[in-house]
Amino acid sequence: MVERCLETGVVTVRFQGVLNQSTAPGVHNTLSKLAAECPAAIVVDMSALDQVDKACFSVFATATFKAEQDWGVPLLLYAARPEVSRVIGTYRNFVALYEDRSLALAAVRAHVPRWVRERLAPYPDSVRTARGLIGDACLRWDLPHVRDAARLIVSELASNAVQHTGADFDVTAAYTGRYLRIAVQDRSSARPRRMTGPAAEHLEPGWGLRVVEAASTHWGYLSVPTGKIVWSLLTTDR
Incomplete structure (x- = not known):
């Protein structure tokens, strides 16, 4: 369990x-x-x-x-x-x-774990909110060198949740001292998909999962009873 x-x-x-x-x-x-x-x-x-x-x-x-x-x-x-x-x-x-x-x-x-979470509604403005949440966490945790990549990654993950699930989703970030973990938990069991077409342009930045693949040290997704978690790890070594 x-x-x-x-x-x-x-x-x-x-x-x-x-x-x-x-x-x-x-x-x-x-x-x-x-x-x-x-x-x-x-x-x-x-x-x-x-x-x-x-x-x-x-x-x-x-x-x-x-x-x-x-x-x-x-x-x-x-x-x-x-x-x-x-x-x-x-x-x-x-x-x-x-x-x-x-x-x-x-x-x-x-141990004072560094952890932030916010539940967001399935609206385009939530992508901007998610980006701000992660960007602010990077600054508080003295991780300015990964801030741009982290914001870009969470934009894609949140955009996918908004486009494909139509339900509230949770954005989390954790800093273990070795990695920054960014994750979006949504209520869909469908595997994450690449975004294409006009919807991708509307949900900024809309670059697709190739951004996550290129920017992450590791990334993947995990099925959970209420849906799935799509996660990305960024190494925090300077």
């Missing part, structure tokens, strides 16, 4: 059942994919996870290290059963384990 909170930028994942040599790779892959989305943080609910193979719990130490090293994303665990907590204690120098969700989220807030 995975939940993405638009208000805080925190992703919560809950694993349940048996952790062994057969299931550990799936746990690792899930955490790796979530870290690559560059959320404000990942918190892992351990309450339904059973201990079987003690050596397999190293997957959480590895995932924590990779999330921070590759993406700048903190990964925190919480609510482990006593027997699981004892095993995780073996890796206490590499993982952060908290008694419950509230303590884990308090630790996330202590």
Whole structure:
């Protein structure tokens, strides 16, 4: 189970059942994919996870290290059963384990995640609003060197949401210290499409998804129960 909170930028994942040599790779892959989305943080609910193979719990130490090293994303665990907590204690120098969700989220807030979000209506003026939101965030976070690219990218993502969904959509930005993540979550399950024709000219700048492809370090889209998230990552190295 995975939940993405638009208000805080925190992703919560809950694993349940048996952790062994057969299931550990799936746990690792899930955490790796979530870290690559560059959320404000990942918190892992351990309450339904059973201990079987003690050596397999190293997957959480590895995932924590990779999330921070590759993406700048903190990964925190919480609510482990006593027997699981004892095993995780073996890796206490590499993982952060908290008694419950509230303590884990308090630790996330202590990191002061840089996260902004705004819900916009499906009107052409919302494209300009999205561009302003991202541009202002870049200035607040001392990222003027990626501001132009970020504004251009969000213009395309917001334009696609306005043209193709006809419903409110959410624009978010997160800065992990390594990447600036720009994302638009809309209520359509259709994959993102290139814009062409008069509509593209009306929804400025209307350059198409080729702008996202050219300007992003990485980009892609993710299906969620309420629609999809189209995201772009920009490296923030000067």
